[in-house]
Amino acid sequence: MKQCIACGMPMRKVDDYPLGDTTKNYCKYCARANGSMQSYDEKLASMTEFIIRTQGLDAHVAQKSAAFMISKLPAWKRGSDD
Amino acid sequence: MNKRTQQREQTRIEILTAAEHIYAVHGFIRPSTQMVAKEAGVAHGTVFLHFQSQEKLILAVIENLGQSLTSQIHESSVPGHSLNEVLQTYLTAIEANESLYTHLIMELPQLPKEAQQTVIGIQSVIAHHLDQVMSQLKKEKKIKDLSFPFLFNTWIGLIHYYLMNRRLFAPHGSVLAVYKDQLIANFITLLEVDCT
Structure with a gap:
């Protein structure tokens, strides 16, 4: 089982990968809409938003x-x- | 890895294990590095060869605890888990490290800010799993429509209250071993939509 290099989440199923691409080493939550990996600033912003929201x-x-x-x-x- | 590097790594692990044991019993603030050195069976100066300062040793133990808890929670969380199972997973991970975790949350105001951030990191992992299951239950109108931070902080506050007052609830052992199942059952009952 791979672990997302950008947020640490384990990736167990195809649905966890960006656009279902299991060759990627980052998860769908760390990807942009086109499947590429978010930048550091984008990840920082989304993680900050997640902490505030939850x-x-x-x-x-x-x-x-x-x-x-x-x-x-x-x-x-x-x-x-x- | 050569033999010298292996020995060095082994000594580092022994010091960390000894510090975890000492901090689990006495808390993070009170024990001296001498106590840790004695427990690890190394010279006092050896502790500083590996960790430079008492603060760095404390933070290394806290980081280890954070990694251990988050990987236990992630590994035990299976897609499609029920709310009960997600809460069980969280409390089982805490219970396995109950004494050390309790000292961590009780002494947070006196510890370096990285300790607080590690606690927020642990909470973010459980928030991720709870958010997934609770969002679905809200859509299905099976739990009350309360804001997620309120639900989450109510749960964390409840657990921390029992842990921080464990001398009142379970003076001779683990408070979670005694109360885990009823805390989960009652929390879920509080959230459930009354269909009668």
Whole structure:
């Protein structure tokens, strides 16, 4: 079972992959509509939005937490340093 | 990996394991690095060779805990899980690390900000799985139409209250071992739409 390099989610079924493409190493939540992988800024924004929508946190706290979480993932280990 | 690197990695793991044990019993703030060194059977200076500072050692233990909990929750979550099964998965993962996790949430205000962010990371994983199952149940009008953050924070608040007061609820052991099933059952009953 592969794990999304951009958010850490396990990808078990075809439906978890962007446009059902199981050769990709990122999941459908980390892909744009055309199936390409979101940029660091796009992922940071979507993760921040997810934290606000599900946990109701302050926007600034949510963004800091999202940046911390994605900094641990293979796709963003360098992009998160700034 | 050569033998020297292997030994170094092994010592690092032994120090981390010893620190996890000490922090699970005494919390993160009170224990000294000497206590950790003694538990690991290494010289005090060896702890700093691997972790540079007490703060870095604490954060390494917390990061390990976060990774362990999130991978347990992800691995046990199967598509199509019921609400009961998602909540069970979360509490089973917490129960396996109950003492360390309880100290983490109780001491959060005194710990570095990365500790808070790790807790939000753990919560984001369970939020992802709960969001999927609850959205479907809301569409089917099987649970009340309350906002997701309210439902989520009510659940987390309930669990944290029991964990933080475990001396009142289960002074001699695991509070989740005793209350897990009834907390889940009652939470689901609260959410269910009354069809009578």
